[in-house]
Amino acid sequence: MTQTEDLINVSAIEILITMVPLMMVAWVSSIMGLGIASPILVGTIRAFVQLSILGFILDPIFVWGVDLWWLVLGYCGLMILLASYESSVRSKYYLDGQFWMVLLPMAATIVCVGAFAFCIVLKPDPVWDPQYVIPIVGMLLGNCINGVSLALNSILNSLVESSREIELLLSFGANSYEATSRLFRDAVRTGAMPQLNGMAIIGIISIPGMMTGQILGGTSVMQAARYQILITYFIALCSFGTTIMETYLTLQVCFDSRTILRTDLLRKRDAKPTFLALLRSLCKKIGSYCQRKKQLSSRCGLPSDESTRLLPSGSLCVSTWGRSGSAPILSVEKLSYGFETQSDDEAPGVTAKIDSDTANFRTLFENVSFQLYPGSTTLVSGPSGVGKSSLLRIVAGLTKADADKVVLSGVSQINYTNMPLYRKKCRYVPQTKVDIPGTPYDFMAKITSFKSWKSDICGTSPTHSEIINASRELLRSWGMNSSLLDSEWKSLSGGESQRILVAISLASLPHGGVILLDESTSALDLESKLKVERSVQDYCTKESIAAVWISHDTGQQDRMKHK
Ligand SMILES: Nc1ncnc2c1ncn2[C@@H]1O[C@H](COP(=O)(O)OP(=O)(O)OP(=O)(O)O)[C@@H](O)[C@H]1O
Structure with a gap:
């Protein structure tokens, strides 16, 4: 029997059956007025739709991408854009151009870690083999989003809430880095926390999804464990690298060339903007x-x-x-x-x-x-x-x-x-x-x-x-x-x-x-x-x-x- 034949196939009916208990949880929380009924419903439907679309899109990319490197690169670029957008719109305060301040470090880190992972360590053949590149880049980005959005929210909140402390330190001769070093440290720690927690419990309490998938796919447990160790290190590199760079960049933007703290550049977000609203605002800004x-x-x-x-x-x-x-x-x-x-x-x-x-x-x-x-x-x-x-x-x-x-x-x-x-x-x-x-x-x-x-x-x-x-x-x-x-x-x-x-x-x-x-x-x-x-x-x-x-x-x- 082949490995694929060993796999238990999941049909659409089985997915729908699994949705039922989740719907019941949403119904109970609605009766109890917990306020999470709609997020559960939306999340359940989003997961179904997004993963199904992913299945449809990835299928041809996995086939054609072996010969067409630009197709794989283009798809990874799109994932980076979406991940940067998701990370940049979750903070309570925002700056103009925040999307770019997340995109730049995220793209730079993914490119560096990706080059290291695929050209030096894993060396798939071809090096852009979509079967390796797309899932791994997806995992790196998925973990980056958490760290980056937490760090971004922390540093922007701190800049507003601790502006008096920052200005006091500036008054005593601090430069912008010295005046914000405590806040910078706190923000980076906040952003790194989920990854550090994950690394502390990995293999003891949690068996990661990728390792589970490989084992279900028939790979030996030892081999799956080794892959998981590599991936964990790549994820940590990406997450810490992006978090540190993005937090530093945000701090630089909040001070002008004369080290004056520009809290007037920070605005409170009333609602999470849609991707279209972001584009519209960008066009409007360029126009005016x-x-x-x-x-x-x-x-x-x-x-x-x-x-x-x-x-x-x-x-x-x-x-x-x-x-x-x-x-x-x-x-x-x-x-x-x-x-x-x-x-x-x-x-x-x-x-x-x-x-x-x-x-x-x-x-x-x-x-x-x-x-x-x-x-x-x-x-x-x-x-x-x-x-x-x-x-x-x-x-x-x-x-x-x-x-x-x-x-x-x-x-x-x-x-x-x-x-x-x-x-x-x-x-x-x-x-x-x-x-x-x-x-x-x-x-x-x-x-x-x-x-x-x-x-x-x-x-x-x-x-x-x-x-x-x-x-x-x-x-x-x-x-x-x-x-x-x-x-x-x-x-x-x-x-x-x-x-x-x-x-x-x-x-x-x-x-x-x-x-x-x-x-x-x-x-x-x-x-x-x-x-x-x-x-x-x-x-x-x-x-x-x-x-x-x-x-x-x-x-x-x-x-x-x-x-
Ligand atoms: N860049 C700015 N943007 C918006 N409002 C500003 C700006 N700079 C100063 N203000 C506003 O100008 C007003 C004067 O502030 P300021 O603290 O200088 O007054 P003050 O004479 O010291 O008042 P008080 O005696 O009550 O301390 C305040 O309403 C302040 O919010």
């Missing part, structure tokens, strides 16, 4: 490319058309005291800032965000100019929403704006090729409590490990021990116990966390730097506020640091004016 580019470029400045401007709701006021005869550390010349607002809500799925007909523009402030001198204090005040934080974030190089209007130590921000070095000298301390992992001591160790700190050839930045000592000293002068530096950030109160961050920010600034304090004493009682104000002022005078305060507190504003 020129117009859209023009609009995007006006995000950082002001639009040329006066009629589209909305006037600011209040006025932003910048007042400086303690101006010395020396040259300014930082000057801002006629800085304006506005951004596009969208009057229409975005349609579900993938849609073009900017429509030239509905786009509007909101001006936050116009022609703001000021200079910061060594040891001076500057107060930024004005009603809520007038753009105070935006102004400080632009000065710190965290928000995209007209960078040529901000000049630090005689060099325009736009001419700083290394923004981490710029931010090390000009530090923004955020308004809200940032969820920083670990303790303040861990944080100090982390910031001094950044490349920009190690490459400080002039040695102008304080060392790790100097930062610790200066921070302890500042905390003591504020009546705080320096042992708090060894407590987890999340266990600290709002006021403690605010003051510790101010202390570390000041202590880590080089001589002649700039500190931008965004309502940094808002969580403090009056007595603590007075202590912080006084010692920040003294520290800045001693170290020739220019301090900028945003404050809504009229008492604090008066105290600064009369200093």
